[in-house]
Amino acid sequence: MPLTAASPSSAAPSGSVEAAPSCLPVTYKLPDGPAGCEPKAEICAAGAPWHVDDIEGLCGGPAPLQAIHVISQPATGGDPGATYCLAWTGSSNGAGKDATLLMNAAGYQCGAYLVGPDGQMIQADGASVFSDSPQPCEGSYPGTRTTYPGVLDFPNEGGAQPPTYVCVAENSGA
DSSP states (O other): OOOOOOOOGSSSSSTTTOOOSSSSSEEEESSSSSSSEHHHHHHHHTTOOOETTTTHHHHHHSSSHHHEEEEEESSSOOOSSSSSSEEEEEEEESSEEEEEEESSOOGGGGGGEEEOSOSSOOOOOOHHHHHHOOOOOOSTTTTTSEEEEEEEGGGGGTOOSSEEEEEEEEEEOO
């Protein structure tokens, strides 16, 4: 006998407590953006563009620090006048995602940009987007998880380069 999914009307027996909805109302990036419905796990994922009024309340706090394994990087790094981005490789070890760090790359090559705590790619005060301690990360889209804190490690350096903290702004379209 083939298995079939239960319809929403048959999911809970009469008189029982209803389960949490499988999707929640959201808008895309902004409070007045296109409306939709997404599961809580998708809304709360680092980099998610879904806007809700109390994202931290829904998700249990700010976005947690994400591990990013840099498998390739430019010959020079840390120049505060340069823009940096990550090209995701699609690989993950379950404790972080693999990426190539790019400097002054074309936007189509970037899956995410490295930004300062204020959400800007180049800091007005000349500071670098790289830090030796975790940063509070403000994004261009409050109420979303589009911008989140990250820690870069450099596994190909054999531990010679210490972890570097950044704010990551996902490139999630227009």
